[in-house]
Amino acid sequence: MSSQEQRRAVVLGASMAGILAARVLAESYAEVLVVDRDKVLGVSEARPGTPHTVHAHALHARGHLILEDLFPGLTEELTGAGIPSCDLGEMHWYLNARRIRPARTGLVSVMAPRPLLEECIRARVAVLPNVTFLERHGILGVVPSPDRGRIVGVRVEPPDALDGGGTDGGEQVLEADLVVDTTGRGSRTPVWLEELGYRRPAEERVKIGLFYTTQHYKTYPGMLEGVSSIIPVASPDHPRGAFCGRIGPDRVNLSLTGMLGDRPPTDPEGFLDYARTLPIPDIYEAVRDAEPLFAPVSFGFPASVRRRYEKLGRFPDRYLVMGDAVCSFNPIYGQGMTVAAMEAMALRDRLRPGGPPSPREFFAEAARIIDTPWQVSVGGDLDFPGVEGPRTMKVRMGNAYLARLQYAATRDAKVTEAFMRVAGLLDPPEALMRPRMAARVFRHAVRRPPAGRSWLEQGRAAGVGDHA
Numbered sequence: 001m002s003s004q005e006q007r008r009a010v011v012l013g014a015s016m017a018g019i020l021a022a023r024v025l026a027e028s029y030a031e032v033l034v035v036d037r038d039k040v041l042g043v044s045e046a047r048p049g050t051p052h053t054v055h056a057h058a059l060h061a062r063g064h065l066i067l068e069d070l071f072p073g074l075t076e077e078l079t080g081a082g083i084p085s086c087d088l089g090e091m092h093w094y095l096n097a098r099r100i101r102p103a104r105t106g107l108v109s110v111m112a113p114r115p116l117l118e119e120c121i122r123a124r125v126a127v128l129p130n131v132t133f134l135e136r137h138g139i140l141g142v143v144p145s146p147d148r149g150r151i152v153g154v155r156v157e158p159p160d161a162l163d164g165g166g167t168d169g170g171e172q173v174l175e176a177d178l179v180v181d182t183t184g185r186g187s188r189t190p191v192w193l194e195e196l197g198y199r200r201p202a203e204e205r206v207k208i209g210l211f212y213t214t215q216h217y218k219t220y221p222g223m224l225e226g227v228s229s230i231i232p233v234a235s236p237d238h239p240r241g242a243f244c245g246r247i248g249p250d251r252v253n254l255s256l257t258g259m260l261g262d263r264p265p266t267d268p269e270g271f272l273d274y275a276r277t278l279p280i281p282d283i284y285e286a287v288r289d290a291e292p293l294f295a296p297v298s299f300g301f302p303a304s305v306r307r308r309y310e311k312l313g314r315f316p317d318r319y320l321v322m323g324d325a326v327c328s329f330n331p332i333y334g335q336g337m338t339v340a341a342m343e344a345m346a347l348r349d350r351l352r353p354g355g356p357p358s359p360r361e362f363f364a365e366a367a368r369i370i371d372t373p374w375q376v377s378v379g380g381d382l383d384f385p386g387v388e389g390p391r392t393m394k395v396r397m398g399n400a401y402l403a404r405l406q407y408a409a410t411r412d413a414k415v416t417e418a419f420m421r422v423a424g425l426l427d428p429p430e431a432l433m434r435p436r437m438a439a440r441v442f443r444h445a446v447r448r449p450p451a452g453r454s455w456l457e458q459g460r461a462a463g464v465g466d467h468a
């Protein structure tokens with residue numbers, strides 16, 4: 001039952017974080033309005049507001065469990081629609097050009113294209129009787145109370161203004177008892193705070209110059225036979241990475257990644273040539289004769305960004321920020337959607353006592369959630385010599401241990417399993433340092449050879465030519 005204070009919540013942004021916020025807010029607020037400038041309902045393709053969603057998106061184990069909890073039967077719905085799923089430990093993961101030992105982890109990975117996953121959960125939220133999606137409405141700003149101590153509404157521009165049909169008088173105010181900003185990394189909250197006389201949050205940035213270029217292919221008989229996904233993970237010795245796998249009954253996704261300005265080309269020949277330079281031949285061989293479903297598309301991700309809202313001394317009441325608007329991680333670690341899901345659960349916990357959630361408490365909890373994935377992402381990035389940032393003793397020791405652990409995972413399925421649980425945000429990184437695990441890691445580390453060579457380098461060394 002809603003209190004007088006919990007009549008209407010307005011969520012800014014109808015992407016992953018916004019949908020999840022709406023899902024939990026609907027349990028406590030009489031009405032939930034979700035505003036987005038795009039048409040979103042029934043849309044299962046990447047849209048103008050979320051161009052990054054055409055690229056490979058994997059959902060970590062923790063995120064999968066949360067989504068299944070919030071949307072029971074989701075996995076079955078997706079697999080029933082022909083979306084492949086498999087055990088996370090049985091995908092073909094390559095670290096430093098070596099395949100890690102497959103392991104049965106019991107952790108399910110459902111390989112739905114991101115826009116489809118988003119639409120499946122949005123459709124479930126849209127049918128909740130107290131949730132309304134306000135589509136094709138641009139968000140202009142927040143409305144403060146006269147003393148500026150709390151947020152009481154949102155200014156939006158309706159579709160005719162967005163279409164250029166004149167903005168005069170087109171602006172509308174949506175009154176709100178709670179506003180949640182989930183407008184992604186371009187969030188205007190720092191600017192709005194400043195306009196209202198608050199400080200902007202401090203911002204941490206790690207420049208990585210990352211590019212994704214993606215193409216989808218129609219499957220042909222025998223393509224990726226018995227293989228769900230092939231993932232050569234970018235590393236300092238092999239900085240070109242890829243995510244290649246089935247994402248539907250007859251569709252394969254290939255996202256190529258390059259760090260520090262190394263952009264995989266968008267012309268078809270250049271794209272294939274780049275795929276050929278991956279450490280292993282399997283992906284190039286799978287796609288070289290496959291039929292592309294669209295021309296390669298590229299997305300640039302200059303830097304990971306973390307906004308430290310938890311450190312602000314003053315923040316308006318009845319206002320929260322979630323998802324990429326708070327922290328956007330290097331996407332190759334696949335953490336963003338899971339962190340948004342964990343934040344939604346933290347919001348739900350703060351709504352339970354009744355009454356509006358305290359921004360201070362929410363941001364403190366969100367910071368705790370973000371700490372580990374941020375350390376993982378930044379620590380991994382700092383392993384690349386070209387990435388600028390402080391390489392503290394903790395970072396250097398962490399990376400030295402991780403290199404040994406990753407090699408051990410190529411020899412020992414138990415190490416793979418532990419690694420997958422930590423990467424999946426189920427277990428804390430300390431789980432990898434427990435005495436039994438450390439003993440396994442060091443047993444293999446004694447004989448650890450240098451990083452594996454790519455297939456092209458091996459071919460050249462053997463005088464075999466380039467296998468073109």
Ligand SMILES: Cc1cc2nc3c(=O)[nH]c(=O)nc-3n(C[C@H](O)[C@H](O)[C@H](O)COP(=O)(O)OP(=O)(O)OC[C@H]3O[C@@H](n4cnc5c(N)ncnc54)[C@H](O)[C@@H]3O)c2cc1C
Nearest residue numbers: 013015016017037049057058139184323324331334336337
């Ligand atoms: C290339 C790439 C690959 C990724 N891969 C993975 C992965 O494998 N796994 C993973 O978990 N995460 C991945 N991520 C991260 C993931 O995409 C994000 O964490 C996730 O989309 C966060 O969602 P969000 O709802 O916070 O923001 P967004 O998805 O950015 O959504 C913001 C929404 O706000 C709307 N909006 C913005 N401004 C306005 C405005 N002024 N008016 C109206 N509407 C507005 C937009 O239309 C959009 O719908 C990847 C990211 C990138 C860039």
